[in-house]
Amino acid sequence: MNRFVLLGLWLASVGVAYWFGLQRSLHPATPVNLAETKPEILSRPIPVGAQPLAVGSGPDLPSWVAEEEISNAQAREILAEIVSETDPIEHDWLFSHFLRKLTPENCSGAWDVIKDHADTQRNTRRVSLFGLRWGQLDGRAAVAAMTGGNERWAHSMGVAAWEGWGQTDGQGAAAWMEDQAGAVSTQMKVAFLRGLAQTSPEQASTYLETLNDTPNPRLFVNAVASACLKEGFEHAENWVNGLSNANFRKSGLSHLAQDYITRDLDGASRWAVEYVQNPDAAEAISLVAEALLRQSLATDPLNLPGAMSWVADLPEGEAKNLAYSKCLHEWGQKAPNDAAEYLSQLKPSLAKDETLRSFALEIVLVDPESAVHWAATIDNADDRKKTVVAAARHWLEVDARAANRWLDEGGLPEETPR
Numbered sequence: 001m002n003r004f005v006l007l008g009l010w011l012a013s014v015g016v017a018y019w020f021g022l023q024r025s026l027h028p029a030t031p032v033n034l035a036e037t038k039p040e041i042l043s044r045p046i047p048v049g050a051q052p053l054a055v056g057s058g059p060d061l062p063s064w065v066a067e068e069e070i071s072n073a074q075a076r077e078i079l080a081e082i083v084s085e086t087d088p089i090e091h092d093w094l095f096s097h098f099l100r101k102l103t104p105e106n107c108s109g110a111w112d113v114i115k116d117h118a119d120t121q122r123n124t125r126r127v128s129l130f131g132l133r134w135g136q137l138d139g140r141a142a143v144a145a146m147t148g149g150n151e152r153w154a155h156s157m158g159v160a161a162w163e164g165w166g167q168t169d170g171q172g173a174a175a176w177m178e179d180q181a182g183a184v185s186t187q188m189k190v191a192f193l194r195g196l197a198q199t200s201p202e203q204a205s206t207y208l209e210t211l212n213d214t215p216n217p218r219l220f221v222n223a224v225a226s227a228c229l230k231e232g233f234e235h236a237e238n239w240v241n242g243l244s245n246a247n248f249r250k251s252g253l254s255h256l257a258q259d260y261i262t263r264d265l266d267g268a269s270r271w272a273v274e275y276v277q278n279p280d281a282a283e284a285i286s287l288v289a290e291a292l293l294r295q296s297l298a299t300d301p302l303n304l305p306g307a308m309s310w311v312a313d314l315p316e317g318e319a320k321n322l323a324y325s326k327c328l329h330e331w332g333q334k335a336p337n338d339a340a341e342y343l344s345q346l347k348p349s350l351a352k353d354e355t356l357r358s359f360a361l362e363i364v365l366v367d368p369e370s371a372v373h374w375a376a377t378i379d380n381a382d383d384r385k386k387t388v389v390a391a392a393r394h395w396l397e398v399d400a401r402a403a404n405r406w407l408d409e410g411g412l413p414e415e416t417p418r
Contacts, residue, residue, distance in 0.1 A: 064078055064101065069101075069103065069106075072105060072106045076109040079110050082094045082098060083113065095129070098110075099130070111130070115127075115157070124156070130157065131158065131159070132160045135160065135161030137164075139164065139165025142165070162188045162191040163195035166194065166195025167195040170195075170203050186219065190219045190223050208243075209243070217247045217248055218255075222255050225252050225255045225256065228240075240252030254284045256284065257284035261291045265291055265292065269310060276317070277315070279318060282317075282318045282319040286322040289326055292306060292307035292310055293305050293307035293308075294330065308342060325358035328362070329358045343359055343374075352379070353378050357387045360375040360391055364395075368391060368395035368398055369399075372391045
């Protein structure tokens with residue numbers, strides 16, 4: 001076969017190959033199904049527990065979740081199964097759904113199961129959430145269950161119920177509280193006020209103003225202030241300044257200071273300076289001073305704390321006195337020698353006297369003899385006597401021989417009974 005024939009055959013084969021390639025490009029084959037070719041690990045179904053935890057999302061969802069209502073007896077049975085669940089995530093998921101199925105009619109059945117459970121760690125939160133929900137649904141019945149028995153968990157449940165009752169029926173809860181005043185503790189009142197403040201800060205403020213003689217104003221004010229802070233710092237500040245009770249204003253400003261300190265200490269220090277002429281803000285300003293002291297001691301413990309310069313620049317008055325006292329109290333714990341040196345250089349003033357008193361009472365636990373001598377340098381005679389006596393008594397307890405020797409030498413202020 002001559003070469004021209006071979007060349008013709010080669011060109012023909014190339015042409016056929018080209019024609020088939022063109023046809024494939026114009027009419028592609030059916031695409032490959034990736035699902036059919038994926039590795040075995042990907043072809044397996046995803047476990048139910050890994051799916052989103054939403055009602056109706058999984059085949060293993062308990063049937064009672066879909067029921068419109070569950071009876072008291074059903075509540076007992078369902079909760080008995082839930083508390084036996086060992087997986088904490090599964091337990092919390094089921095329990096949260098169960099709480100949504102509670103009604104005024106079936107809460108007592110659930111309580112029968114919860115109060116008899118012995119697992120302290122897991123039951124503490126369970127009791128709190130259940131009490132909150134029962135209080136929202138039927139506060140009167142929840143509180144009756146609390147006061148009608150002395151079960152181990154009754155008090156914790158009842159306190160949470162007061163918060164729930166305050167959220168949904170503040171007027172009814174307040175009326176019951178007034179009728180049963182002797183049966184309501186401070187803890188219950190605070191819980192009620194916290195719940196009321198979450199839904200109606202205005203009503204909470206009105207109720208707060210009726211507690212003018214309460215011995216623990218800070219607890220009550222903080223409950224409402226925390227709710228007001230959710231509306232913004234300025235909103236909470238206006239609320240605090242509008243309180244008619246001075247003790248409530250003091251507690252409120254201190255709460256605001258603590259909130260500001262945790263977010264922005266520099267901003268808190270600027271804010272505090274604006275209140276130096278406000279007699280209700282002395283405690284709040286001292287809290288800022290303490291926070292500044294801790295920060296400066298933590299960052300540069302060998303140098304004079306920057307907080308002392310900040311306090312020194314405050315105008316004379318109660319706020320400066322208390323700020324000095326708080327700072328030297330704190331500094332005396334961390335570095336008593338440095339604090340003492342700084343204290344000795346302060347000029348005589350009410351602020352120095354207050355600081356000396358606080359410093360002496362701070363170091364008396366570690367060095368009673370020095371505490372007594374520092375107390376003796378207080379300028380105000382009455383404060384000097386009281387502080388020296390307090391320090392001397394502790395000195396007598398830890399080293400009677402040295403303390404009596406000092407007393408025999410006339411160390412005790414005149415006209416002070418021994």
